[in-house]
Amino acid sequence: MTSDDHHAKPWETVRRGLLMLVSSPAGAGKTSLSRRLVADFADMILSVSATTRAPRPGEEEGREYFFKSRAEFEAMIAAGDFLEWAEVNGHLYGTPKAPVMAALEAGKDMMFDIDWQGAEQMAAQAPDDCVRIFILPPSWPDLARRLHARAQDSEAVIQARLALGKREITHWSAYDYVVVNKDFDRAYADLVHIYRAERMKPGRNPWLPPFVQDLLDEKV
Numbered sequence: 001m002t003s004d005d006h007h008a009k010p011w012e013t014v015r016r017g018l019l020m021l022v023s024s025p026a027g028a029g030k031t032s033l034s035r036r037l038v039a040d041f042a043d044m045i046l047s048v049s050a051t052t053r054a055p056r057p058g059e060e061e062g063r064e065y066f067f068k069s070r071a072e073f074e075a076m077i078a079a080g081d082f083l084e085w086a087e088v089n090g091h092l093y094g095t096p097k098a099p100v101m102a103a104l105e106a107g108k109d110m111m112f113d114i115d116w117q118g119a120e121q122m123a124a125q126a127p128d129d130c131v132r133i134f135i136l137p138p139s140w141p142d143l144a145r146r147l148h149a150r151a152q153d154s155e156a157v158i159q160a161r162l163a164l165g166k167r168e169i170t171h172w173s174a175y176d177y178v179v180v181n182k183d184f185d186r187a188y189a190d191l192v193h194i195y196r197a198e199r200m201k202p203g204r205n206p207w208l209p210p211f212v213q214d215l216l217d218e219k220v
Helices: 030-040 070-078 097-105 116-125 140-150 155-169 184-199 208-217
Strands: 019-023 044-046 049-051 065-067 082-088 091-096 109-113 130-136 177-180
Touching: 019 030, 019 116, 019 184, 030 044, 030 109, 030 184, 049 070, 070 082, 070 091, 082 097, 082 116, 091 097, 097 109, 109 116, 116 130, 130 184, 140 155, 177 184
Parallel strands: 019 109, 019 130, 044 109, 049 065, 130 177
Antiparallel strands: 049 091, 082 091
16 A cells, blocks of 8 residues: 555545525425435535524524524624525525635535525625526426415415516526426436536636646656
8 A cells, every 4th residue: 555545535625615506486396306405415505594583483593594683684784794685574584604605615515495586696796606506397387286286375375476486487597507397306317417517617626726737747
């Protein structure tokens, strides 16, 4: 065994992580697809947002959300501590910058189940780290059927979600990839292929330049 055998190969060193931003209209499957990817890949972790709403029963600080007072949240906005934030139904929600950047530096990937506005804000702040993926339903009747099958909302709420979905879909062309979720397993396989390919990009593997230089310096 040579002394080199005791050292990690260059491709085993820490690479830079990536941010997967997955968006879709309600019912198209982004939550199920993104949660499965997080479950299947050890380097992928789910982003935790900050919010001003009160914790619900069973929710824990740092697991579901980082719970903040409105004054704390507004101070974070003023300090530029968010990659993206928005007000929804009277409550503020945002993605804290520090834990995301720390994860990237440590070679961890982060999954974001996010709307198009949040994806746009994040891509503007971290353009080289973000991978934007839009999930489309195979047809509009199929999306409506999925929302009705949940049996969680009133007809008025479902119609409001469908109307919002129409507006959300108009932003599909701003994304790096588009996946049509006609079959869950096929759509998930497409998501995995995108993830694996993005991990291999040169900019996310800082060991590549010295490795290539070593190859060039070796005597034939």
